[in-house]
Amino acid sequence: MNDIGFGLGLRHDHYEEIVAAPGKVSWFEALSENYMVAGGMPLHWLDTFRRDYPIALHGVSMSIGSIDPLDQTYLGDLKRLIDRVEPLWVSDHLCFTGLRGINMHDLLPLPYTEEALDHVAERVMRVQDRLGRRLVLENVSSYVTYAASELTEWEFIAALCQRADCEVLLDVNNVFVSAFNHEFDALAFLRGIPRERVRQFHLAGHTNNGSHIIDTHDNPIVRGVWELYAEAVRLFPGVPTMIERDANIPPYAELLAELDVARDIAARATESGPEARQAAE
Amino acid sequence: MNRSNAGSLADLQRAFQDYVLQSGDGFVGSVRDTSKADRTTLLDVYRDGYALRLIEVLTIDYPGVLAMAGPADFDHMARAYIAAHPSHHPNARWFGRHLADFLVSTPPYDKSPAAAEMARFEWALGEAFDSPDQAPVVAEAVMSVPPEAWETISFAPLTSLRRLDFAFDVPTSWQRREEVEPGELQVAALDEPLPWVIWRPELRTNFRSLEPDEATMLDAMIAGLPFPSLCEALLEFVNEDQAPARAAGLLRSWVEEGMIGSFRF
Numbered sequence: 001m002n003d004i005g006f007g008l009g010l011r012h013d014h015y016e017e018i019v020a021a022p023g024k025v026s027w028f029e030a031l032s033e034n035y036m037v038a039g040g041m042p043l044h045w046l047d048t049f050r051r052d053y054p055i056a057l058h059g060v061s062m063s064i065g066s067i068d069p070l071d072q073t074y075l076g077d078l079k080r081l082i083d084r085v086e087p088l089w090v091s092d093h094l095c096f097t098g099l100r101g102i103n104m105h106d107l108l109p110l111p112y113t114e115e116a117l118d119h120v121a122e123r124v125m126r127v128q129d130r131l132g133r134r135l136v137l138e139n140v141s142s143y144v145t146y147a148a149s150e151l152t153e154w155e156f157i158a159a160l161c162q163r164a165d166c167e168v169l170l171d172v173n174n175v176f177v178s179a180f181n182h183e184f185d186a187l188a189f190l191r192g193i194p195r196e197r198v199r200q201f202h203l204a205g206h207t208n209n210g211s212h213i214i215d216t217h218d219n220p221i222v223r224g225v226w227e228l229y230a231e232a233v234r235l236f237p238g239v240p241t242m243i244e245r246d247a248n249i250p251p252y253a254e255l256l257a258e259l260d261v262a263r264d265i266a267a268r269a270t271e272s273g274p275e276a277r278q279a280a281e
Numbered sequence: 282m283n284r285s286n287a288g289s290l291a292d293l294q295r296a297f298q299d300y301v302l303q304s305g306d307g308f309v310g311s312v313r314d315t316s317k318a319d320r321t322t323l324l325d326v327y328r329d330g331y332a333l334r335l336i337e338v339l340t341i342d343y344p345g346v347l348a349m350a351g352p353a354d355f356d357h358m359a360r361a362y363i364a365a366h367p368s369h370h371p372n373a374r375w376f377g378r379h380l381a382d383f384l385v386s387t388p389p390y391d392k393s394p395a396a397a398e399m400a401r402f403e404w405a406l407g408e409a410f411d412s413p414d415q416a417p418v419v420a421e422a423v424m425s426v427p428p429e430a431w432e433t434i435s436f437a438p439l440t441s442l443r444r445l446d447f448a449f450d451v452p453t454s455w456q457r458r459e460e461v462e463p464g465e466l467q468v469a470a471l472d473e474p475l476p477w478v479i480w481r482p483e484l485r486t487n488f489r490s491l492e493p494d495e496a497t498m499l500d501a502m503i504a505g506l507p508f509p510s511l512c513e514a515l516l517e518f519v520n521e522d523q524a525p526a527r528a529a530g531l532l533r534s535w536v537e538e539g540m541i542g543s544f545r546f
């Protein structure tokens with residue numbers, strides 16, 4: 001994984017700029033659902049970029065934790081997209097996105113219980129069988145703490161990786177957001193994730209409302225997240241990193257500059273712990 | 282951590298969804314306050330986010346309707362639509378597909394038929410935008426059809442092609458949607474409904490109005506009728522001697538414009 005490097009989310013606002021400034025990133029992360037269509041411009045652009053860049057597929061609608069049956073039509077569409085893109089890896093979120101046939105189009109957190117662990121692990125294994133590859137699951141930002149939870153989020157993720165043989169998309173911003181919202185130690189989260197399971201990092205901006213933080217992806221990455229990223233790089237060296245921006249999308253060059261900050265922090269963190277702290281600060 | 286408020290995974294998920302959909306508040310008892318925020322504030326991040334996310338989807342899919350209604354009325358309408366038509370598809374791209382029918386059938390929106398027509402037009406544009414890729418039939422292929430085959434030959438449009446009739450000046454107004462203040466887009470009623478066609482021959486979506494006889498013949502072609510029946514369909518507009526030439530002329534223009542997906546005889 002060491003040679004994959006630094007990437008950005010593929011957003012249509014940047015298509016023309018990416019073509020005009022090739023080679024500025026090592027890879028792109030494409031939102032799977034945006035390209036799960038029959039044809040036209042979206043797939044044209046995806047094929048265009050795939051010719052020049054490795055692409056990871058990142059979904060939001062697998063609903064891996066839902067009590068509804070797995071959506072086999074969705075998985076079939078995803079498999080066709082995988083065959084087309086031949087992605088670096090395929091990720092989605094550790095959450096549920098609806099039930100009773102309704103899609104909430106939101107990443108609803110799961111209770112961290114043994115029952116939920118059994119349920120999700122069994123579904124992850126079925127999805128991996130269907131897709132013929134390991135699934136990479138992202139820790140979500142969450143705003144509510146279930147009274148029913150028996151495990152910490154990181155204990156749940158570590159156990160899931162062990163049982164289902166899946167991998168982790170470690171969203172550093174989401175760790176930061178959830179640590180603030182649920183009042184846990186973000187470093188304890190990072191230290192609880194099995195080192196060999198982390199396939200990718202996400203970085204993003206958020207909105208701090210004082211009493212809680214919302215994962216809005218509409219702002220630059222804040223200092224606290226950069227600091228946590230430095231720690232994450234020390235714990236999980238060489239893991240590919242990308243920045244997500246989904247609203248208030250700035251020019252491509254602005255995100256490239258932000259990605260340079262990530263490169264710098266990662267380089268310093270890999271070379272030496274204290275220097276990385278200085279870079280993050 | 283304790284198990285005192287433990288519910289089954291299914292119970293918790295149902296209660297969570299009910300809370301977000303505003304059909305039940307039982308989930309409040311399943312989550313905790315934090316030292317900084319009470320649980321209702323935190324739960325409402327999901328309740329508020331649900332509506333805002335889907336309103337944004339509709340905003341992207343229906344800029345013309347937004348330009349007609351303005352942000353406040355659009356927001357109100359969108360919330361009513363979200364309540365009436367929750368998403369049943371994993372891809373939010375399909376969430377807004379019922380909007381035109383909703384506007385036609387739901388008071389007070391049924392008093393604004395121009396908005397419903399705008400919604401139907403915008404949805405059809407979206408359908409054409411990412412419909413299956415298909416190379417249009419080229420003129421050389423049609424010209425190589427043997428003369429005797431013209432008795433039975435039938436043509437099929439591109440899968441992206443949509444035929445619509447508008448009683449309001451919808452497509453022309455839609456082109457002005459970014460030139461006016463939101464809520465200021467006026468869409469005038471027409472003296473008679475005007476037929477339109479939307480299609481995507483390559484990557485760019487096209488649309489244009491049709492002459493009445495052209496619309497009639499195109500509808501007959503879409504219905505799968507053979508070429509002689511397309512000529513017959515024109516007899517409402519031209520005499521029997523003129524029909525084959527007019528039909529051939531229209532067919533030629535459709536081929537040149539890339540509207541024809543296939544033919545068989």
